[in-house]
Amino acid sequence: MNKQSISKLNLFLMGLENRFTENENIFEEISINFSSGLKTFKGIGTYNNNSIDFNYNGKTNTLNIKDLNILISKEAERFDGLKIIYKERGSNILIEASNQKVTMKNLEVKEVIKEETTNSHNKTSTLLNRDYYIKVGKADNLLKEIGIMSKDGKVKNDKVRKYNQIDHYVELLESVLHQLPQDEVINILDCGCGKSYLTFVLNYYLTEVKKRKCHFIGLDISEDVIHSSEKMAQNLGYRNMDFKAIDIKNYFPDKKIHVVISLHACDTATDMALALGIRVNSDLIIAVPCCHRELLSQYCYEPFKGILKYGLLKARMADVLTDGMRSMLLESYGYDVSVVEYISPLETPKNLMIRAIKTKDENEALRKDYLSLIKELNANPSLYNFLNNW
Structure with a gap:
């Protein structure tokens, strides 16, 4: 030449x-x-x-x-x-x-459209019933690694529902992710990460679809699941991920954390993750709570005595109060909070997602209302205790 x-x-x-x-x-x-x-x-x-x-x-x-x-x-x-x-x-x-x-x-990285069907009770439903965020073709390597897709490139019949769930998860986050800083590497902390399937999905979406620079940190107390997540990251070539076998209470980040995620963390483990998000002043906190045991054994409310004598209703009320008070306390720390359905209640009653975006200064008046409420309910929520005694 x-x-x-x-x-x-x-x-x-x-x-x-x-x-x-x-x-x-x-x-x-x-x-x-x-x-x-x-x-x-x-x-x-x-x-x-x-x-x-x-x-x-x-x-x-x-x-x-x-x-x-x-x-x-x-x-x-x-x-x-x-x-x-x-x-x-x-x-x-x-x-x-x-x-x-x-x-x-x-x-352009070519997208391969594959129309797959799944039979259930002699009815056929088509995968292409929505405009997917995590698309078959482009995301095949990811979908195979997390077990949604078979080696021959077909979404498994028994994983169609899971595929729709993870895609809806991305859809719910899409509306808030654009509010994160545009000119920084976005650091995302997954508390109680487990096998990190949804975090891998979010990594794919941010990096390969939205072209955002991001770094993921997964925390879990189990060394086995951390090793499993590390292996998956290695298989996928996702070098923008770190995993640590550590108790959330013992974790102190060495960089700005923009997003804290907690997915199906059991009972007060969700509170621990929310407290960490508040403590590190995270721009965005996403929580999908799991079981709610703590408040059920604590709260009582005299005007509702005639209703709360029914165990099922008391348990459902405990769920509402737990996530409601979590949201209320997040708002008192300057977060704009929305509570949305994550998946259909037909699949599980534990189907709420709490999305909290830091938008303003702390609200002391709302904090006082929160304290009055827990006193009236005779409750001692872990989220409040974690924030004040960590």
């Missing part, structure tokens, strides 16, 4: 170098095809701990991105042209160079 083309190629390679430095965690692969007449010579580069393992001419060398670009530029002098495909999670860049011209453009 002539000097003019190589000079322009070097400018594009500098752009790739800057991109790798900024987006290292989502880099996947770089492939280079050098051409001379009808002959082509291919090199493939894959990520290796801040560097790239580049296989070319039968040898694999570990190079930093700058040295790789020097190699590409020197090799280009020997050939008539080249084609580079630089792959990141959710986006590909194509550079083509010859003696006549040098061009660079973004390549």
